Amino acid sequence: MKNKIERIQKIKEIISSTKIESQGQLLDILLEEGYDLTQATLSRDLKRMRIAKVGDGCGGYSYILPGQNVAKTLNTSHSSSVPASNWFISIDFSGQFCVIKTRPGYAGGIALDIDAKEADQIMGTIAGDDTILVILRGGVRKKELINILRDIIPIIDK
């Protein structure tokens, strides 16, 4: 009972640095770290802390802290070997444009990955800190681009 505050703190740390897909996964980590608790307690903690479970945009789920739109990016690598879910926020299409949102700092690197594919269908990319604009050639369809991006964003939707 004494270590509740400490546990709460630890949960925050884990959630902000690791992608958590279920309470079971988080529970395992906490148990490994030496905390002694059950899933029931974890459920109560998450409820009180207002930590939310939300679709991750890549076919899975992710737990997020309140206000974690500006989550810090602990994963320095952005190469294709890193699961997309570590940097990916959203993808949107409008006319000949595709806008990909990433966690802060990732856009430039991911844009390079996209450029490296040298796809005919892509006229070019422009990247800021957390947003990539992909400009498509006329007549290129959404699905076509998704296929090109598939190994950068393994599962866009499922």
Next chain:
Amino acid sequence: MKNKIERIQKIKEIISSTKIESQGQLLDILLEEGYDLTQATLSRDLKRMRIAKVGDGCGGYSYILPGQNVAKTLNTSHSSSVPASNWFISIDFSGQFCVIKTRPGYAGGIALDIDAKEADQIMGTIAGDDTILVILRGGVRKKELINILRDIIPIIDK
């Protein structure tokens, strides 16, 4: 199948205007409105829409749209734009003193927030760089102070 887009739109409307505590409740509303679907489809919709289920701070749960910021709702009177979870380290009580540890640099600002409450129970605060000393009036109990700090430090919720 044609009405999927319409249904998605309706879900957004409902979520933003009504407190939804479970998919079952949302499903009932949609059925009453004439939409024909099952809970399984709803689960998929919510996942794709990245709608989250989160503790409502009053003992229940609530579904929220991606844009809605949970921390803001919680910290209504907190002038700082920084969510509590980003600065809070620990809180301790001893006699008429309460010591709050923060991440470096935050103590002063948080102390201002505490002062702004102008609570009778608090005689004053002294802040360093990462520590706040809250001096309580005689007879003020721990629980009482926690109630006062509740919307500055949401974590100590209970």
Next chain:
DNA sequence: TTTTACAATGTATATTTTTTCAATATTTTA
């Protein structure tokens, strides 16, 4: 101190949510 109230937690269970699988429907391609 002793009593009392309340908070924290685990266990077991209930509830809710997610997914698998199969059937259709829709869209794209040829």
Next chain:
DNA sequence: TAAAATATTGAAAAAATATACATTGTAAAA
């Protein structure tokens, strides 16, 4: 248009999450 590829969905099963209840620990009051 017909065939092929994709997407959407429901029903049922599986998985995940939440809670009722009982117990124990902690703090406040007397």
